[in-house]
Structures are given as C-alpha cells and as structure tokens.
Amino acid sequence: DAMVIQNPRYQVTQFGKPVTLSCSQTLNHNVMYWYQQKSSQAPKLLFHYYDKDFNNEADTPDNFQSRRPNTSFCFLDIRSPGLGDAAMYLCATSRGVGTQYFGPGTRLTVL
Amino acid sequence: SQQGEEDPQALSIQEGENATMNCSYKTSINNLQWYRQNSGRGLVHLILIRSNEREKHSGRLRVTLDTSKKSSSLLITASRAADTASYFCATDDGGSQGNLIFGKGTKLSVKP
Numbered sequence: 001d002a003m004v005i006q007n008p009r010y011q012v013t014q015f016g017k018p019v020t021l022s023c024s025q026t027l028n029h030n031v032m033y034w035y036q037q038k039s040s041q042a043p044k045l046l047f048h049y050y051d052k053d054f055n056n057e058a059d060t061p062d063n064f065q066s067r068r069p070n071t072s073f074c075f076l077d078i079r080s081p082g083l084g085d086a087a088m089y090l091c092a093t094s095r096g097v098g099t100q101y102f103g104p105g106t107r108l109t110v111l
Numbered sequence: 112s113q114q115g116e117e118d119p120q121a122l123s124i125q126e127g128e129n130a131t132m133n134c135s136y137k138t139s140i141n142n143l144q145w146y147r148q149n150s151g152r153g154l155v156h157l158i159l160i161r162s163n164e165r166e167k168h169s170g171r172l173r174v175t176l177d178t179s180k181k182s183s184s185l186l187i188t189a190s191r192a193a194d195t196a197s198y199f200c201a202t203d204d205g206g207s208q209g210n211l212i213f214g215k216g217t218k219l220s221v222k223p
Contacts, residue, residue: 004153031209042199042213043154050208090153097141097209102153 003027004103006091012109013081021076021106023091032074033100034066035090043090049074050096078108086110116214117200123220130187132217134200135180141203143176144211145185148197157185157198192223 005024013019023032030051035043047056049068063085065077078085088107092100118133136143142161146154160167160176160183167174173186187194197218201211 006153033210040218042215045210045212048208048210055208088151092154094209097203097207099144099156099159100154100209100211101156102146104153105151107151 004091004093004101006089006103006106008106009104010107010109012111013078014111015082016080019078019081019108021078021089021091021108023074023076023103024072025093025101026072027093027101028071029093029095029101030071031094031096032068033092033094034064034074034076035092037088037090037105039087046076081108081110083110117198117217119217120215121218121220123222124190126190126192126221126223128190128221130190130194130219130221132185132198132219134183134185134214136183136200136202136214137181138202139205140178141205143174143183144201145172145174145183146199146201146213148199148216150196154199187219190219190221192221195219195221 007022033048034046037043045057046060047066063079068074088105090105091103094100116135142159144159145157148154158169158174160174171188176183197216199216200214204210
C-alpha cells in the first residue's frame with residue numbers, strides 16, 4: 001500500500017545533541033511537509049518542499065533544518081535540541097492544494 | 112498562526128449519540144478539511160469541502176460550510192467507541208502549495 005513512513009517512531013536525545021528524523025513516501029507526491037505538534041496543540045508547519053524548492057515558515061527556528069535528497073525521502077535535522085523541542089514531529093505529503101497524507105509521527109524526547 | 116478555532120475543545124458522549132464539532136476561521140479559503148488523530152498517532156484525512164460547496168457527506172460524517180460566517184461543522188452520526196480521537200479542521204493559506212493551517216482541535220470521547 002502506498003504510504004508515508006516515519007523513522008524512528010520514538011527518538012530520545014540529549015540536550016544539545018543533534019538528531020535526524022526520517023520520512024519516506026511511496027505516493028510519489030511532489031510536496032513534503034514537516035509539522036511540529038506539542039501536547040494537546042495543533043500541528044504547526046515548520047517547512048515544506050515543493051519538488052526541490054525549500055520553503056521555510058517565517059517563525060521556524062534556525063535550529064531546524066531539512067533535506068530532501070530525492071522525491072521519496074525528506075529529513076528533519078535538529079541541530080541542538082532544547083527541552084522545548086520535545087514534541088511529535090509529523091511528516092505529510094500532497095500533490096499541492098488539497099488532501100495531505102500523514103505519517104505516524106516521531107515522538108522526540110529531549111533529556 | 113492559528114486560523115481555525117474548534118468548539119468545543121472537548122466533547123464526551125455515549126455510543127450511539129451524534130457528535131457535532133464546529134470550526135471558525137478568519138480569512139478567505141479555497142477549501143476546508145477535517146482530520147482525525149488518534150492518541151499518539153498521525154493525522155488521517157476525513158473529508159475536504161471546497162469553498163463553493165455547502166454540505167458534504169461521507170459515510171457517517173456530514174460536513175457543512177458557511178463561508179459568509181467563516182464557519183464549518185462536522186457531524187458524526189451514531190458514534191462508536193472507535194470514533195474516540197481528536198478532530199482538527201484545517202484551512203489552506205490561499206497559496207498554491209497546499210499549506211494548511213490547523214485549528215486547536217476537539218477531543219472527542221465516546222463511551223461504550
């Protein structure tokens with residue numbers, strides 16, 4: 001089945017230790033998004049790739065970066081995680097305007 | 112920035128009852144979507160309603176859209192325990208790249 005896969009499902013890191021979260025898709029969608037969702041809050045868009053074009057949200061901290069080496073994969077890099085970065089990170093894909101397809105998420109814990 | 116605001120924030124009902132959740136938004140939209148999120152999981156798309164549509168059905172789901180009031184409602188009929196989840200409305204940001212702005216969500220609890 002076509003799907004959006006996120007690895008790992010749970011990630012524990014130490015304060016300040018870089019971490020990379022992975023997302024892959026078999027839907028062949030040209031747009032991939034990364035959201036941050038803190039407990040009992042709405043998902044908040046961090047950035048997205050439209051094909052190879054990177055689009056950063058204005059209020060996304062510089063600590064967060066992303067890479068998309070090909071259509072199928074997209075990575076979220078957190079250079080120096082702080083306690084406030086503990087959250088669920090959601091990857092989603094779409095063909096553009098319309099339905100987004102979400103992965104199961106990666107829950108990040110920062111010790 | 113938040114666009115949609117769901118109401119109520121939490122809703123607890125018995126199995127078999129209907130559940131109604133409301134969403135208000137601030138700016139013009141191309142479409143409005145509803146998503147469900149089970150605890151600790153990703154979001155699942157439920158239904159999309161375009162700005163020129165007033166009502167849409169999908170199984171036990173009924174969505175209405177009133178663009179003059181900038182509001183939408185999601186009705187789940189004959190609820191089941193498996194419907195227990197958080198429900199989010201999301202509106203597009205008016206751009207061409209499909210960015211969504213999510214509301215704060217309604218947490219629905221359906222008791223067997």
